[in-house]
Amino acid sequence: MTNNNPTLFIVVPCFNEQEALPESHSRLSQLMEEMIAAGAVSQQSRLLYVDDGSRDDTWEIINGLASENRRVAAVKLASNSGHQNALMAGLAAAVEHCDITVSIDADLQDDINVIPQMVERYKDGCDIVFGVRRERKTDSWFKRTTAGMFYKMMNRLGVDTINNHADYRLMSRRAVMALLDYKERNLFIRGIVIKLGYKTDCVYYDRSARTAGESKYPLRKMMNFAIDGITSFSVKPVRMVFMVGVLFLIIALIMLVYVLTAYFMGRAVSGWPSLILSVWLVGAFILIGLGIIGEYVGKIYTEVKNRPRYNVDTTIGLDND
Ligand code: UDP
Ligand code: MG
Numbered sequence: 001m002t003n004n005n006p007t008l009f010i011v012v013p014c015f016n017e018q019e020a021l022p023e024s025h026s027r028l029s030q031l032m033e034e035m036i037a038a039g040a041v042s043q044q045s046r047l048l049y050v051d052d053g054s055r056d057d058t059w060e061i062i063n064g065l066a067s068e069n070r071r072v073a074a075v076k077l078a079s080n081s082g083h084q085n086a087l088m089a090g091l092a093a094a095v096e097h098c099d100i101t102v103s104i105d106a107d108l109q110d111d112i113n114v115i116p117q118m119v120e121r122y123k124d125g126c127d128i129v130f131g132v133r134r135e136r137k138t139d140s141w142f143k144r145t146t147a148g149m150f151y152k153m154m155n156r157l158g159v160d161t162i163n164n165h166a167d168y169r170l171m172s173r174r175a176v177m178a179l180l181d182y183k184e185r186n187l188f189i190r191g192i193v194i195k196l197g198y199k200t201d202c203v204y205y206d207r208s209a210r211t212a213g214e215s216k217y218p219l220r221k222m223m224n225f226a227i228d229g230i231t232s233f234s235v236k237p238v239r240m241v242f243m244v245g246v247l248f249l250i251i252a253l254i255m256l257v258y259v260l261t262a263y264f265m266g267r268a269v270s271g272w273p274s275l276i277l278s279v280w281l282v283g284a285f286i287l288i289g290l291g292i293i294g295e296y297v298g299k300i301y302t303e304v305k306n307r308p309r310y311n312v313d314t315t316i317g318l319d320n321d
Pocket of ligand 1: 012013014015016017052080081082083086104105106107109214215216217
């Protein structure tokens with residue numbers, strides 16, 4: 001049941017984005033005004049900024065924007081909860097006030113000019129529209145190769161992902177509601193969204209460089225994100241450990257035969273190196289296996305704790321009056 005003049009909320013998670021925000025906001029609000037003027041979206045549409053516990057002037061800037069622009073709404077999280085959680089907080093706040101959401105990063109590396117196309121696809125009956133990068137010229141060589149490896153590995157492990165799609169997407173109200181039903185703490189939103197099962201489509205764009213400021217995803221966060229993505233959606237690593245275990249067992253049997261033959265031929269001392277070698281190999285295998293199993297046990301632990309995902313401090317322009 002699509003609406004021809006839907007209310008659009010553009011959800012923008014911001015963590016220490018004081019350099020990028022003013023420029024990003026002026027481009028987003030210009031686009032918003034154009035879309036409203038063209039009758040593509042309703043007058044109630046908003047730009048919703050989520051301050052993910054920034055330590056710089058991001059919240060002051062958002063406050064300033066909200067006081068001079070009535071189309072700005074905001075949520076401030078009490079502490080830094082991470083990109084995925086900040087996005088969930090924004091979507092949860094938006095869903096009560098809108099028909100569709102578009103999530104986009106504050107640095108506008110994703111081309112905002114395809115948002116009208118996304119809205120068109122929604123009107124054609126899609127619940128989810130993915131923004132997909134055509135190429136990644138402007139990302140560093142390192143980012144491009146590591147991201148490429150990540151997507152490839154995910155596919156190998158049987159996790160559905162859309163290549164070169166980050167968290168730039170349109171979601172209808174009911175798609176967001178369904179997403180919010182996923183209560184897991186180890187969030188990999190782009191993996192869940194595909195599982196929702198609603199009708200989807202893609203729009204394509206070229207990714208540009210950050211407008212200002214630097215990436216808030218250092219290698220450490222990127223690694224964590226990749227590990228979360230894999231272990232939240234796939235148990236294949238555990239099966240791989242099992243297969244390696246079987247292989248080691250076969251090698252151990254061959255070793256045994258070798259050592260026994262050496263013993264009966266009176267060359268026992270020469271069997272010693274191979275024996276000590278296998279002890280080390282098996283030890284290494286047990287440690288690796290424990291590490292991977294520990295990863296899953298750790299996940300069970302955090303899910304069982306069932307902590308709140310974030311804690312909202314203040315909101316602007318979201319009261320129903
Ligand atoms: N972000 C956030 N919380 C964090 C880290 C990042 O809300 O802990 C936001 C950030 O402000 C940006 C988006 O997530 O809007 C993506 O971050 P960034 O552009 O630095 O990632 P990259 O494009 O380098 O992968
Ligand atoms: Mg970015």
